Amino acid sequence: MSIELSPQVWAAVFLVVAAAGLLQGAIGFGFPVIATPMLAMLMDIRTAIVVTVVPNIVTGLVAIVRGGNWRGSLGQHWPVALWTLPGALIGTKILIFAPQDWLKLFLAVALFVYLRQEALNRVDWTAVRNHPRRAGAVAGFLGGFLSGSVNVALPPLLIYFSALGLSTLVMTQVMNLCFVSARLVQTAGLALAGQIDRTAIMVSLPLTAVALLTMWFGWRIQDRIDAKTYKKLLKLFLWAMAIGLAVQSSWRLLGA
Numbered sequence: 001m002s003i004e005l006s007p008q009v010w011a012a013v014f015l016v017v018a019a020a021g022l023l024q025g026a027i028g029f030g031f032p033v034i035a036t037p038m039l040a041m042l043m044d045i046r047t048a049i050v051v052t053v054v055p056n057i058v059t060g061l062v063a064i065v066r067g068g069n070w071r072g073s074l075g076q077h078w079p080v081a082l083w084t085l086p087g088a089l090i091g092t093k094i095l096i097f098a099p100q101d102w103l104k105l106f107l108a109v110a111l112f113v114y115l116r117q118e119a120l121n122r123v124d125w126t127a128v129r130n131h132p133r134r135a136g137a138v139a140g141f142l143g144g145f146l147s148g149s150v151n152v153a154l155p156p157l158l159i160y161f162s163a164l165g166l167s168t169l170v171m172t173q174v175m176n177l178c179f180v181s182a183r184l185v186q187t188a189g190l191a192l193a194g195q196i197d198r199t200a201i202m203v204s205l206p207l208t209a210v211a212l213l214t215m216w217f218g219w220r221i222q223d224r225i226d227a228k229t230y231k232k233l234l235k236l237f238l239w240a241m242a243i244g245l246a247v248q249s250s251w252r253l254l255g256a
Contacts, residue, residue, distance in 0.1 A: 021211035025218020028172035036151040037241040044100040054204040055211040060180040073173040081181040083140025088182035091148025092189035104249035107150040111242035125163035147182035
């Protein structure tokens with residue numbers, strides 16, 4: 001896959017990756033939630049995913065081991081990550097073959113669902129707590145599908161782990177394991193389809209350095225930021241991204 005972007009777009013890519021790394025460091029997850037929709041406004045989703053493939057995987061791995069006791073966290077909930085694999089395989093097939101404007105519209109819908117997370121948390125999820133293995137399989141598969149197709153796996157995984165009442169640290173570690181597992185399947189699928197080559201990997205290496213640097217800075221300011229204000233600003237930003245993607249993709253689809 002040949003990645004040909006103007007210097008202005010490359011500058012924007014570096015700024016987006018820096019912002020996504022800062023978010024990942026500050027709250028423990030969210031790199032693809034910021035990076036993918038922002039870059040999708042500038043390019044097609046496949047290219048947005050390819051240029052950030054290494055930063056996505058590396059920041060996820062770092063988030064898994066940070067905070068301690070990660071083996072205990074993953075030892076109990078690793079089957080959910082296992083279920084992301086078939087979901088990611090199917091999602092990656094859709095990413096490769098589906099029209100880009102439909103993918104952008106699907107990404108906008110996934111963001112809208114994520115932004116309505118608080119309303120979804122008010123639903124009675126007793127069935128999830130009573131049948132954690134079955135619910136975990138469904139959440140893992142859906143998370144993998146969303147991750148493979150549009151790089152945003154949070155909605156089903158947040159619902160599932162919130163219903164179980166996991167601590168923030170455990171939830172962060174396990175969700176990042178799910179993200180990394182799905183991302184590896186996605187990367188392998190894209191590589192086999194000729195969408196990722198050595199050049200694409202080399203291009204994403206400097207972006208990985210930027211992501212790790214701003215991720216470290218996010219850790220440093222984690223205890224100094226007003227969490228409520230931060231979350232409100234993040235939601236406003238994601239609403240803008242979701243609406244922008246929905247309008248952009250719908251305009252092109254209606255004009256096609």
